[in-house]
Amino acid sequence: MIKFADNRASKQRKENLAFLTFRIMSYFVVVILAVIILFLLYNGARVISWDFITAMPAEGMTKGGIFPAIVGTLCLVAGSMVFAFPVGVLSAIYINEYAKDGLFKRFVKLMTNNLAGIPSIVFGLFGMSLFVNTLGFGDSILSGSLTLGLLTLPVVIRTTEEALRSVDNSFRQGSLALGATKLQTIRKVVLPISFPNIITGLILSIGRVSGETAPILFTVAAYFLPKLPHSIFDQVMALPYHLYVISTSGTNIEESRPMAYGTALVLIAFVLIMNIIANLLRRYFSKKVKMN
Amino acid sequence: MRKFLRNLTEKIVEGILFLSSTVTTLTVLLIIVFLFREGAGVFSQSPVEKGFVIAVNKDNPIQTLTSAQLKLIYDQEVTNWSKLGGKNDSIILFRLDDIGNYYTEDELGENFKNMPEKLSELMDKNSGMVAFFSDKYLAKNFRGRVLKMSNTTLKEFFTGKEWFPTAQPSAQMGVLSLILGTLWVSLGAILIALPFGLATAIYLAEIADSRTRNILKPLVELLAGIPSVVYGFFGLIIIVPAIQKIFDLPVGETALAGSIILGIMALPTIITISEDALRTTPRAMKEASLALGANRWQTISKVVIPYAMSGITAAAILGIGRAVGETMAVLMVTGNAAVIPHTFLEPVRTIPATIAAELGEAPQGDLHYKALFGLGCILFLITLAINITVEYISGKRNKTSND
Numbered sequence: 001m002i003k004f005a006d007n008r009a010s011k012q013r014k015e016n017l018a019f020l021t022f023r024i025m026s027y028f029v030v031v032i033l034a035v036i037i038l039f040l041l042y043n044g045a046r047v048i049s050w051d052f053i054t055a056m057p058a059e060g061m062t063k064g065g066i067f068p069a070i071v072g073t074l075c076l077v078a079g080s081m082v083f084a085f086p087v088g089v090l091s092a093i094y095i096n097e098y099a100k101d102g103l104f105k106r107f108v109k110l111m112t113n114n115l116a117g118i119p120s121i122v123f124g125l126f127g128m129s130l131f132v133n134t135l136g137f138g139d140s141i142l143s144g145s146l147t148l149g150l151l152t153l154p155v156v157i158r159t160t161e162e163a164l165r166s167v168d169n170s171f172r173q174g175s176l177a178l179g180a181t182k183l184q185t186i187r188k189v190v191l192p193i194s195f196p197n198i199i200t201g202l203i204l205s206i207g208r209v210s211g212e213t214a215p216i217l218f219t220v221a222a223y224f225l226p227k228l229p230h231s232i233f234d235q236v237m238a239l240p241y242h243l244y245v246i247s248t249s250g251t252n253i254e255e256s257r258p259m260a261y262g263t264a265l266v267l268i269a270f271v272l273i274m275n276i277i278a279n280l281l282r283r284y285f286s287k288k289v290k291m292n
Numbered sequence: 293m294r295k296f297l298r299n300l301t302e303k304i305v306e307g308i309l310f311l312s313s314t315v316t317t318l319t320v321l322l323i324i325v326f327l328f329r330e331g332a333g334v335f336s337q338s339p340v341e342k343g344f345v346i347a348v349n350k351d352n353p354i355q356t357l358t359s360a361q362l363k364l365i366y367d368q369e370v371t372n373w374s375k376l377g378g379k380n381d382s383i384i385l386f387r388l389d390d391i392g393n394y395y396t397e398d399e400l401g402e403n404f405k406n407m408p409e410k411l412s413e414l415m416d417k418n419s420g421m422v423a424f425f426s427d428k429y430l431a432k433n434f435r436g437r438v439l440k441m442s443n444t445t446l447k448e449f450f451t452g453k454e455w456f457p458t459a460q461p462s463a464q465m466g467v468l469s470l471i472l473g474t475l476w477v478s479l480g481a482i483l484i485a486l487p488f489g490l491a492t493a494i495y496l497a498e499i500a501d502s503r504t505r506n507i508l509k510p511l512v513e514l515l516a517g518i519p520s521v522v523y524g525f526f527g528l529i530i531i532v533p534a535i536q537k538i539f540d541l542p543v544g545e546t547a548l549a550g551s552i553i554l555g556i557m558a559l560p561t562i563i564t565i566s567e568d569a570l571r572t573t574p575r576a577m578k579e580a581s582l583a584l585g586a587n588r589w590q591t592i593s594k595v596v597i598p599y600a601m602s603g604i605t606a607a608a609i610l611g612i613g614r615a616v617g618e619t620m621a622v623l624m625v626t627g628n629a630a631v632i633p634h635t636f637l638e639p640v641r642t643i644p645a646t647i648a649a650e651l652g653e654a655p656q657g658d659l660h661y662k663a664l665f666g667l668g669c670i671l672f673l674i675t676l677a678i679n680i681t682v683e684y685i686s687g688k689r690n691k692t693s694n695d
Contacts, residue, residue, distance in 0.1 A: 011587055011589075015587050015590075018592075022499055025495070026495040029492050029563070030511050032515070032556055087312050090309050093309055094306075094309035094312060095313055098309060107317070108314070111320050113679060115316045117678065117679040118320075118617075119672075120617065121647050121668070122617070122671055122675075123323075129327075150319050153319070157316065181298065207517050210519075211517075212519070213520065213619070213620045214520075214644070217652070218652065244521050247524075247525050247529075247624070264522050267521075268518060275513065279510055
């Protein structure tokens with residue numbers, strides 16, 4: 001009897017120990033995140049000013065601002081989304097609403113997964129070979145946007161597909177039963193219901209695209225270009241590439257350090273804001289759906 | 293009529309949707325075509341820079357040399373032709389700068405206009421000489437023999453330890469050190485990330501209450517959202533100096549720094565996928581275990597984890613996949629020395645970092661350019677293998693859970 005109690009106590013001790021370990025280790029993951037963000041916030045906040053955001057870089061990128069890099073990144077985000085969003089959403093609609101379960105659907109899904117797994121630097125190589133050299137777009141916003149668009153396409157497809165799948169089948173059946181065609185059902189029933197989730201996915205992929213560096217290295221990014229682009233065939237600076245340049249190979253690494261902190265903070269703030277917006281939207285819409 | 297139009301629109305829209313759905317497949321195929329077309333060029337181009345020739349005496353029995361052999365000659369590690377299968381004759385190295393040792397400036401004439409003739413004479417006179425010079429100095433009736441260089445072979449490419457793609461007289465295209473560097477850093481990353489990732493996944497799936505979970509989960513997603521260049525910057529400023537100080541090293545840019553950063557970056561992948569796997573454990577199994585008197589920890593360690601094992605494996609493999617392909621962060625913190633690593637405290641160079649660092653300097657169509665595409669092919673194949681493995685594992689799991 002005593003032994004039994006003993007056994008139970010040791011069992012309990014083991015459980016407490018294990019749970020404590022897991023808790024500490026998961027909090028450690030959060031601590032890492034906090035350290036990175038606070039570190040950038042602490043060092044970057046002193047640099048950020050209105051001038052920093054709206055001025056051109058000056059004196060070998062040790063002074064001035066990062067305006068052209070911000071504009072460049074916005075151009076690239078917009079350009080890649082103009083391509084990836086329609087193609088991705090249409091593709092997801094076909095896969096989820098039209099394609100029958102079978103070889104074709106499985107194959108397309110496999111290919112989408114594979115595309116998602118291809119490293120970003122390989123997209124850079126591909127974009128350079130196809131858009132810059134073969135199609136002759138040169139180092140330009142067009143080349144960079146298309147490369148980034150292809151990179152983010154699987155993300156858009158996947159999130160859209162999830163959004164479409166979450167629409168209950170009874171909605172579709174109801175609409176079809178009322179005599180609506182398939183297209184009408186999709187337009188008037190399926191898309192409106194899944195719209196919030198599709199938009200959430202879009203915002204998340206914008207966050208992803210804005211931080212990508214490897215795909216734009218050889219397709220669009222300029223080392224130093226203190227002017228704004230005029231057409232989609234111009235080169236631009238971009239925030240992530242700018243951060244890479246001034247933290248590793250600028251003209252004067254020590255002196256440009258504050259600029260690097262500032263750039264990193266702007267970049268991460270952009271990504272964080274996108275994440276927060278997406279999360280708020282998700283929460284807001286899920287509440288609304290529940291109320292209905 | 294209206295019905296016909298409506299049907300027509302339906303068909304057209306369906307067609308457009310269908311075309312969109314083929315874009316990803318087309319992209320994958322195009323990537324394969326472009327990557328491998330350029331990459332294959334490595335094996336069909338002479339490793340000697342365009343516009344240069346390697347010449348020997350015409351009586352020299354050696355017909356072809358490999359890039360590695362030529363390097364041995366020019367590093368003076370081989371000094372006799374017999375070592376390379378030729379006759380017993382010592383090797384006399386000749387570079388264009390050495391011309392002054394043989395001829396005076398007057399003999400060479402204005403603007404070196406006699407150079408081709410003199411080179412020809414020189415090669416004729418010295419039976420053991422090997423020369424490397426520009427082909428514009430190649431005389432019409434050259435009395436030496438231009439040596440054929442054998443192209444890099446597949447075996448040399450994969451087992452060569454020397455990566456000097458722009459070396460003269462002949463480029464060295466061995467990618468072994470780069471492959472090992474990549475695997476080394478990635479395995480280190482997974483060793484760091486797996487314990488923390490798994491612990492967090494278990495905590496999120498089984499232990500934490502829903503409030504804690506609702507806070508932790510978005511934070512983990514945030515970790516995934518931070519751009520890799522920001523991780524690289526953080527590593528460069530915090531982790532690299534810390535490693536340098538702790539281990540008292542000359543430089544802090546090491547494989548370890550890369551592994552730590554990649555480990556952090558692989559965390560979200562591992563956490564999300566293994567948490568999903570842990571959650572698929574049927575409630576009945578857990579309840580049966582608890583009903584038999586097992587406590588929660590015993591249930592987790594003896595029921596939940598074994599059940600989710602294949603999912604956890606998939607998570608680890610995908611984590612490695614992420615680490616293998618990661619470019620910017622690694623480029624910034626690992627020091628990029630193309631040598632085979634022996635410890636974690638040495639600089640290493642990975643495949644993606646090599647591409648990112650060198651492609652800007654490689655002219656299009658150059659051997660170096662093609663070699664970098666060759667590296668891209670290797671990277672593509674590694675990630676493809678990883679994806680297929682994961683697909684296989686999760687496919688098998690879906691099957692068993694359906695049974």
